[in-house]
Amino acid sequence: MLEVQDVHTHYGHIEALKGVTLEVRRGEIVTIIGANGAGKTTLLMTICGDPRASAGRIRLDGEDITHLPTWEIVRRGVAHAPEGRRIFPRMTVLENLKMGATVNGEQWFEEDVEQVFALFPRLKERLHQRGGTLSGGEQQMLAIGRALMARPRLLLLDEPSLGLAPNLVQQIFRAIVEINRSRGLTILLVEQNAFQALRIAHRGYVLATGEVVLQGTGRELLANPEVRAAYLEGGH
Amino acid sequence: MLYFLQQLINGLTLGMMYGLIAIGYSMVYGIIGMINFAHGEIYMIGAFISIIAFLLLGVLGVTWIPLALLLVLLIAMAFTAAYGWTVERLAYRPLRGSFRLAPLISAIGMSIFLQNYVQLLQGANVKAVPPIITGGWILAEQDGFAVRISNVQIMIILLTLVLMAIFSWIIANTPLGRAQRACEQDLKMAALCGVNVDRTISLTFVMGAALAAVAGLMATLYYGVVDFFIGFLAGIKAFTAAVLGGIGSIPGAMLGGLLLGLVEAFWSGYFTTEYKDVAAFSILVIVLIFLPTGLLGKPEIEKV
Numbered sequence: 047m048l049e050v051q052d053v054h055t056h057y058g059h060i061e062a063l064k065g066v067t068l069e070v071r072r073g074e075i076v077t078i079i080g081a082n083g084a085g086k087t088t089l090l091m092t093i094c095g096d097p098r099a100s101a102g103r104i105r106l107d108g109e110d111i112t113h114l115p116t117w118e119i120v121r122r123g124v125a126h127a128p129e130g131r132r133i134f135p136r137m138t139v140l141e142n143l144k145m146g147a148t149v150n151g152e153q154w155f156e157e158d159v160e161q162v163f164a165l166f167p168r169l170k171e172r173l174h175q176r177g178g179t180l181s182g183g184e185q186q187m188l189a190i191g192r193a194l195m196a197r198p199r200l201l202l203l204d205e206p207s208l209g210l211a212p213n214l215v216q217q218i219f220r221a222i223v224e225i226n227r228s229r230g231l232t233i234l235l236v237e238q239n240a241f242q243a244l245r246i247a248h249r250g251y252v253l254a255t256g257e258v259v260l261q262g263t264g265r266e267l268l269a270n271p272e273v274r275a276a277y278l279e280g281g282h
Numbered sequence: 283m284l285y286f287l288q289q290l291i292n293g294l295t296l297g298m299m300y301g302l303i304a305i306g307y308s309m310v311y312g313i314i315g316m317i318n319f320a321h322g323e324i325y326m327i328g329a330f331i332s333i334i335a336f337l338l339l340g341v342l343g344v345t346w347i348p349l350a351l352l353l354v355l356l357i358a359m360a361f362t363a364a365y366g367w368t369v370e371r372l373a374y375r376p377l378r379g380s381f382r383l384a385p386l387i388s389a390i391g392m393s394i395f396l397q398n399y400v401q402l403l404q405g406a407n408v409k410a411v412p413p414i415i416t417g418g419w420i421l422a423e424q425d426g427f428a429v430r431i432s433n434v435q436i437m438i439i440l441l442t443l444v445l446m447a448i449f450s451w452i453i454a455n456t457p458l459g460r461a462q463r464a465c466e467q468d469l470k471m472a473a474l475c476g477v478n479v480d481r482t483i484s485l486t487f488v489m490g491a492a493l494a495a496v497a498g499l500m501a502t503l504y505y506g507v508v509d510f511f512i513g514f515l516a517g518i519k520a521f522t523a524a525v526l527g528g529i530g531s532i533p534g535a536m537l538g539g540l541l542l543g544l545v546e547a548f549w550s551g552y553f554t555t556e557y558k559d560v561a562a563f564s565i566l567v568i569v570l571i572f573l574p575t576g577l578l579g580k581p582e583i584e585k586v
Contacts (some may be wrong), residue, residue, distance in 0.1 A: 093472060096470060096473065096474075113482075115473075115475050115478075116470075116473040116474060116479075117477055117478050117479065120473070120474060120475065120476035121476050125474075126474045128470075128471065128474060132468055132470070132471040132474075134463070134464055134467045134468060134471065135467060136463070136467055137460075137463065137464070137467070141460060144457075144460060145460060145461075145464050145472070145475045145477075146475055148457070148461070148473075148475045148476040149476035151457070192475070196475070197478060209481045220384055
């Protein structure tokens with residue numbers, strides 16, 4: 047579904063991605079793990095066209111989306127719950143969800159909103175509250191819910207567990223698995239919480255200083271001594 | 283007391299016009315963080331298009347005043363909006379993503395260009411328009427002093443209120459308004475939601491220019507004289523109003539406009555007309571020093 051081929055991304059003179067190649071197949075949860083500054087967030091944003099890849103190809107279902115503007119990429123079925131959640135702070139929860147549905151307009155709004163509430167009942171209680179006043183966990187639920195409102199083919203998630211209490215982390219990860227299983231939605235998940243991410247992922251890539259250094263199934267990577275040493279023990 | 287009432291009416295009228303122009307500054311600043319210094323010229327162009335439209339309608343024989351006014355209003359809004367769109371397209375969009383000062387410099391250039399363009403096309407002399415809406419009402423009278431409100435003033439106040447209601451409704455309830463607010467709060471995230479950011483910015487310029495055109499039409503009717511240089515002062519005054527209300531805030535722009543109009547009217551009424559601009563710009567200085575976010579503005583920091 048998504049093919050990233052030898053993608054380079056620059057911030058000014060700094061090369062944040064140094065030729066990343068990866069693939070996400072339909073129905074998979076693929077995770078990208080790696081330390082701070084490895085380029086994980088940059089990779090997701092580059093897939094969305096902001097910043098633009100300075101070299102390489104990004105294909106979505108065979109179509110080259112490397113040079114499309116961000117909103118065109120989103121219209122082709124890529125939804126992103128980005129780093130820092132980026133909830134619209136002075137819009138209500140409902141309006142944030144409406145923004146998520148921008149690409150579809152009103153046509154499936156009622157139905158999709160109910161599905162989001164089924165996944166995150168808390169959002170229903172907060173429906174008319176401003177986004178900026180939500181707790182971190184609620185904001186994360188809203189960020190994922192907002193992305194789902196676009197009815198994406200591919201869902202990008204950037205560190206959904208960051209800064210959340212352990213029970214909320216569990217809830218978010220359960221929701222991710224649920225979205226993947228029940229709807230067959232393809233998910234590309236960036237995480238620092240490598241243990242949790244690899245447990246739910248079909249496959250994973252390890253990113254270090256802008257390059258893919260390891261790849262394999264979730265189980266393989268969990269068992270890999272290098273991965274264990276660098277990302278699982280020690281830190282978590 | 284009656285004198286106060288008279289200045290209040292004059293100040294409100296003036297404030298409504300400032301407010302309409304100020305909205306254009308505020309919306310554009312809210313979304314792309316630049317001061318569109320060519321906006322005053324857009325207002326001036328609105329005034330000129332109004333005059334031309336009146337003349338054309340006169341030639342065509344449309345002499346029933348309400349119909350003529352409505353047509354002029356629509357024509358002025360449409361053509362001025364086209365100017366606003368073109369300015370953004372030519373002078374600002376190519377500079378998006380460039381350093382922060384670039385569009386500002388481009389805006390000043392655009393402002394000078396538009397002034398000279400109108401001067402060359404229309405001549406430098408002042409254009410006088412015969413009064414189109416005449417008459418008025420005496421609200422109160424005492425000791426030979428009468429409080430008057432002219433029909434033009436009534437028209438200005440009512441039309442502004444109607445436009446503000448429509449405009450606020452668009453911002454609050456339509457997908458376009460929602461997209462504009464989203465762009466204002468987080469441009470990148472708006473794009474990630476599938477909002478065509480360039481189109482939204484263009485439409486923001488179009489809306490701001492249309493409102494400025496209405497102010498231009500009002501100025502034509504109210505003062506009866508127009509020249510190529512009126513945009514400069516009106517533009518800076520409206521900018522002051524936007525800053526006073528809190529730049530980026532639309533209700534703030536309207537409130538700032540009203541306050542500035544009232545200050546000018548009362549200053550002229552009780553002190554001296556010559557120094558009314560000094561009073562207006564002193565407000566700009568005072569607000570920038572003591573209340574940089576304005577009355578209804580929000581502080582810059584809003585990160586989670």
